[in-house]
Amino acid sequence: xxxxxxxxxxxxxxxxxxxxxxxxxxxxxxxxxxxxxxxxxxxxxxxxxxxxxxxxxxxxxxxxxxxxxxxxxxxxxxxxxxxxxxxxxxxxxxxxxxxxxxxxxxxxxxxxxxxxxxxxxxxxxxxxxxxxxxxxxxxxxxxxxxxxxxxxxxxxxxxxxxxxxxxxxxxxxxxxxxxxxxxxxxxxxxxxxxxxxxxxxx
Amino acid sequence: xxxxxxxxxxxxxxxxxxxxxxxxxxxxxxxxxxxxxxxxxxxxxxxxxxxxxxxxxxxxxxxxxxxxxxxxxxxxxxxxxxxxxxxxxxxxxxxxxxxxxxxxxxxxxxxxxxxxxxxxxxxxxxxxxxxxxxxxxxxxxxxxxxxxxxxxxxxxxxxxxxxxxxxxxxxxxxxxxxxxxxxxxxxxxxxxxxxxxxxxxxxxxxxxxxxxxxxxxxxxxxxxxxxxxxxxxxxxxxxxxxxxxxxxxxxxxxxxxxxxxxxxxxxxxxxxxxxxxxxxxxxxxxxxxxxxxxxxxxxxxxxxxxxxxxxxxxxxxxxxxxxxxxxxxxxxxxxxxxxxxxxxxxxxxxxxxxxxxxxxxxxxxxxxxxxxxxxxxxxxxxxxxxxxxxxxxxxxxxxxxxxxxxxxxxxxxxxxxxxxxxxxxxxxxxxxxxxxxxxxxxxxxxxxxxxxxxxxxxxxxxxxxxxxxxxx
Numbered sequence: 017x018x019x020x021x022x023x024x025x026x027x028x029x030x031x032x033x034x035x036x037x038x039x040x041x042x043x044x045x046x047x048x049x050x051x052x053x054x055x056x057x058x059x060x061x062x063x064x065x066x067x068x069x070x071x072x073x074x075x076x077x078x079x080x081x082x083x084x085x086x087x088x089x090x091x092x093x094x095x096x097x098x099x100x101x102x103x104x105x106x107x108x109x110x111x112x113x114x115x116x117x118x119x120x121x122x123x124x125x126x127x128x129x130x131x132x133x134x135x136x137x138x139x140x141x142x143x144x145x146x147x148x149x150x151x152x153x154x155x156x157x158x159x160x161x162x163x164x165x166x167x168x169x170x171x172x173x174x175x176x177x178x179x180x181x182x183x184x185x186x187x188x189x190x191x192x193x194x195x196x197x198x199x200x201x202x203x204x205x206x207x208x209x210x211x212x213x214x215x216x217x218x
Numbered sequence: 219x220x221x222x223x224x225x226x227x228x229x230x231x232x233x234x235x236x237x238x239x240x241x242x243x244x245x246x247x248x249x250x251x252x253x254x255x256x257x258x259x260x261x262x263x264x265x266x267x268x269x270x271x272x273x274x275x276x277x278x279x280x281x282x283x284x285x286x287x288x289x290x291x292x293x294x295x296x297x298x299x300x301x302x303x304x305x306x307x308x309x310x311x312x313x314x315x316x317x318x319x320x321x322x323x324x325x326x327x328x329x330x331x332x333x334x335x336x337x338x339x340x341x342x343x344x345x346x347x348x349x350x351x352x353x354x355x356x357x358x359x360x361x362x363x364x365x366x367x368x369x370x371x372x373x374x375x376x377x378x379x380x381x382x383x384x385x386x387x388x389x390x391x392x393x394x395x396x397x398x399x400x401x402x403x404x405x406x407x408x409x410x411x412x413x414x415x416x417x418x419x420x421x422x423x424x425x426x427x428x429x430x431x432x433x434x435x436x437x438x439x440x441x442x443x444x445x446x447x448x449x450x451x452x453x454x455x456x457x458x459x460x461x462x463x464x465x466x467x468x469x470x471x472x473x474x475x476x477x478x479x480x481x482x483x484x485x486x487x488x489x490x491x492x493x494x495x496x497x498x499x500x501x502x503x504x505x506x507x508x509x510x511x512x513x514x515x516x517x518x519x520x521x522x523x524x525x526x527x528x529x530x531x532x533x534x535x536x537x538x539x540x541x542x543x544x545x546x547x548x549x550x551x552x553x554x555x556x557x558x559x560x561x562x563x564x565x566x567x568x569x570x571x572x573x574x575x576x577x578x579x580x581x582x583x584x585x586x587x588x589x590x591x592x593x594x595x596x597x598x599x600x601x602x603x604x605x606x607x608x609x610x611x612x613x614x615x616x617x618x619x620x621x622x623x624x625x626x627x628x629x630x631x632x633x634x635x636x637x638x639x640x641x642x643x644x645x646x647x648x649x650x651x652x653x654x655x656x657x658x659x660x661x662x663x664x665x666x667x668x669x670x671x672x673x674x675x676x677x678x679x680x681x682x683x684x685x686x687x688x689x690x
Contacts, residue, residue, distance in 0.1 A: 032534075032537070033412075033531070033534060034411050034412060034511050034534075036511070036646075036648045038627075038646065038648040038649070038650060038651050039648060039649055039650065042628070042650055042655070043627050043628045043629045043651075043653070044628060044629065044653070046253050046281075046629060047253075047282060047294075047296040047297060047300060047629060048296065048300075049256035049257070049260075049299060049300060049303045050256070050257060050260070051257055051364075061649065061650045061655035062649070062655075066655055093412055094411060094412030094415065094445065097411060097412065097445065097511075098347065098442075098443075098646060098648060099346075099347050099627075099646075100254070100345060100346055100347040100349075100361040100362060100363050101253075101254065101363070102254070102257075102363035102364040102365060105363075120412060120415060121415075122412075122415065122445065123415060123416070123445075123447045124347055124361055124362070124363060124442075124447060127362070127363065127366065128363030128364075128365060128366070131363070131365035131366065131369075132365060180379060181239055182236075182238040182239040182240045182379060183238075185237070185238045185239065186238045186240075189237070189238075191236075191237060191238050194365075194369055194377045195261075195265075195267075195368060195369050195372050195373060197236055197237070197238075197242075197377065198242060198369055198372070198373035198375045198376075198377060199267075199372060199373050201234075202270075202373075204233050204234055205233050205242075205244060205270075205373065205374065205375060208231070208232070208233045208244050209244050209271075209374070211230075212230065212231070212244070212246065212340075213475070213476070213479050214246060214337060214339065214340055214468075214476070214479075215246065215274075217468070217472060218468050218472040218473075218475040218476045218479065
């Protein structure tokens with residue numbers, strides 16, 4: 017379990033509100049018993065050559081060679097809504113992404129991402145729009161996220177970021193992988209559950 | 219100051235506050251299915267962990283099961299692998315499984331309530347976003363991802379952030395032809411698909427109080443489509459009557475003790491809410507979605523928006539219209555459909571099938587429409603057949619299938635083809651949701667799907683209910 021204090025890399029702007037996890041990772045690829053290879057199917061149905069995308073020249077940012085190798089995704093409102101499939105953040109993580117900056121996230125997507133070490137941070141709409149525009153102008157420039165200070169810097173632009181204190185602490189202390197923490201002092205779990213009338217059969 | 223049901227359940231299930239500031243919450247029931255669990259079981263094996271509470275864990279198969287040909291091994295090798303993996307994992311870890319041949323098999327959110335596993339005042343988790351369905355019983359039910367499935371398997375706990383509570387009061391009498399589905403689609407349309415982020419939705423008011431458990435489940439099911447991870451209805455006599463006699467519900471004196479406790483878990487009259495919304499039932503109409511998220515809907519008497527409508531995001535409307543191939547301003551009634559699907563964890567319960575059958579009786583499915591009915595569970599299928607509903611559907615030209623998630627999500631052989639338009643009683647009209655990258659979904663109530671199947675186009679079900687009503 018490692019600590020995540022800084023995240024740096026080039027960025028990829030993915031515009032649009034309410035981008036759901038069915039779009040991020042189509043359901044047919046959930047028919048597998050591992051997460052291996054999920055990165056190959058990100059936004060598959062709307063990218064070049066797909067039935068739902070532009071068959072000739074894709075305008076999809078995930079097909080844009082300027083953003084190849086990006087490790088930070090910049091999105092808009094309610095990103096990752098819909099299905100709880102962890103395959104969506106797993107696909108992003110396996111494609112090399114280490115952070116998503118957006119206006120807001122669906123709670124389930126946020127929780128799934130945090131548990132695999134994919135940091136999700138928010139900023140107001142105006143600043144997201146500016147960041148997306150700047151990244152498009154300078155796709156080769158490095159975006160730097162300081163988790164502790166909750167700030168990002170890009171090409172002279174500084175944007176304060178938000179994330180819940182618990183999420184920030186989890187990243188900074190490496191406590192984002194929760195199972196060990198939940199199993200710690202297990203007698204307390206047993207004591208709490210024993211008090212529940214339905215556990216003891218009323 | 220009183221407390222909401224959410225606060226009571228939260229407080230009672232809190233183990234402690236974690237070093238991160240999150241709450242460690244005990245999970246009273248963990249429901250498991252084949253799609254989001256295999257990697258979690260692998261993680262347990264890799265670390266040498268056991269399943270902490272097999273007595274509070276129950277599994278079934280629903281997402282990838284074929285609804286027509288169920289002979290094993292499946293022709294679909296990947297589906298066979300996933301079912302086999304769940305069977306192996308349940309055997310190895312000692313988890314109860316209602317497998318493919320079990321007479322309790324069905325959609326996880328249908329069978330939990332049916333078996334009496336879902337009860338008021340409990341915490342419940344499942345690796346599926348529609349877990350909010352179980353809130354209909356006054357449970358606090360969370361949809362989770364696979365890493366959290368691992369957490370719950372290993373520890374029977376989740377690390378969670380607290381939530382706010384928005385009370386949505388629905389008051390007044392629902393007009394004829396307007397169903398629970400129309401209520402929740404209207405709520406999502408008004409509050410937005412992201413409007414519930416950070417909130418639990420408490421559905422209250424006399425309209426909700428008069429609803430059956432099936433109707434309450436339809437409402438709570440789609441909480442997540444409004445961004446609310448949790449949605450619930452306070453438990454009452456309707457809830458208790460539903461639970462009595464169910465296989466896993468308490469029996470005898472224990473039922474009376476349980477009822478007293480369940481009642482005590484309901485929100486107090488003087489509870490404080492972070493937000494309050496009122497919806498007037500008598501103003502509601504049957505609703506149809508025209509776009510690519512469940513908030514993009516209009517009354518069946520209405521028109522597709524143009525992008526010039528006030529308050530709407532023109533870019534989002536243009537994008538949705540482009541995908542759907544619809545023109546702004548055209549009426550939704552009369553839009554041609556290719557497929558009619560009655561099923562899913564939203565609307566596949568016996569009362570849904572009865573209502574759809576009432577519309578269908580004596581009619582024929584339009585020649586160009588493929589129509590299918592997929593009961594939510596093996597038990598609902600048997601009950602419907604016992605009432606002869608299957609005959610009504612078959613005679614009208616519907617296919618009558620085995621229980622599963624079917625055409626809701628494109629993970630099994632039931633899929634749209636090309637740019638087909640589907641009138642669907644399911645919960646999501648996302649791009650590609652029903653298994654074709656160009657497929658188009660129009661969400662509506664099961665009765666509206668039945669009416670569309672017959673006419674071959676989006677139809678105001680009230681034209682049918684008036685006629686049917688006269689017959690009864």
